[in-house]
Amino acid sequence: MSGFPWGEWAVGLGWAAGAALAVMLVTFAVAVRVGMHRVVDVAWGVGFAAVAGVSYAVSGASGGDDGRRLLLLVLTCVWGLRLAFHIAWRGRGHGEDPRYEAMLAKAPGGRRNLYALRMVYLLQGALVWLVSLPVQAGMYVSGGVGWIGWAGCAVWAVGLYFEAVGDRQMARFKADPANKGKIMDRGLWSLTRHPNYFGDFCVWWGIFLVAAGSWPVAAVTVAGPVVMSYLLIWGSGKRLLERSMAGREGFAEYAARTNGFFPGPPGGR
Incomplete structure (x- = not known):
């Protein structure tokens, strides 16, 4: 480099x-x-x-x-x-x-x-x-940052939106006593079962794009977002949380109609 x-x-x-x-x-x-x-x-x-x-x-x-x-x-x-x-x-x-x-x-x-x-x-x-x-x-x-870096800022912004708005929607849902014991399936939570984890995913891939001023820099730092992605999807994030929720009433139906990680229209996978 x-x-x-x-x-x-x-x-x-x-x-x-x-x-x-x-x-x-x-x-x-x-x-x-x-x-x-x-x-x-x-x-x-x-x-x-x-x-x-x-x-x-x-x-x-x-x-x-x-x-x-x-x-x-x-x-x-x-x-x-x-x-x-x-x-x-x-x-x-x-x-x-x-x-x-x-x-x-x-x-x-x-x-x-x-x-x-x-x-x-x-x-x-x-x-x-x-x-x-x-x-x-x-x-x-x-x-300078360049167009790749600014694209990374956009990815970061999408991630922060999903994370912050998803957290806020969940907090409001839990604050309502009428929702006790129910599965949150509204707002961003109707597009993905884990909007906050997806948000983290986007944030760190966005930061990676901002930092990667050349391919050698990208090559020596890509482990960062890769490790974060692993933790979110297969490590201590989605996998463990869904294992703990598997027995809750309504979760199987929610999982069947809602994407597991990446947002998408109802249909599930």
Whole structure:
């Protein structure tokens, strides 16, 4: 990759890893103090914002395009902090997440906190660092954003819309006592069973397009959106959530008429 500052980027990778680790360790300390590990879900979005902020700061003298650098910072922070706020608001007044209760019940020797540190916090910190590779590399790319980058902004905007509007529609649905026990199948949820996960998918492929100023940059950072896509569709996102919902009344009918991930007209697949 002619002209790309490999050495400076390598240093930046270390700073980004440190930022992700710091967020997770601080969150772990808070979780131990309050006795509830569900707070790590809030740290997911905060971690991405921290990585973007640190990467922006340390890349200032690298020769990276200032417009691209600022754009990557804004796109990442808007997405990450909105997600963190939403999860914090949604979880207020609730106890421990059943997912973490089930996981920590398997802790060897009953050492729940150490097990959580290894299996949740450090793992999520590593994933934040890996998924955000396009943000980290894009800070060092010279040259203007170009039409591919602006197309990436459009994809990001579609993703943020699906995620934010989908979350809002679900919150309003759950707030109505008349909907207790029912399956949400309205609004964006009639186009896809997971508008928020589809939104995340678009956000990170959009950020990838903004960051990829040349094919070598794309080649070394594509692992980021690929890993995020795997997590959303086959990892801890859609697959696990639908497994937990499989026995709920009306879910089978909803799944039969509604697309599983990518939006589309009613019909399901």
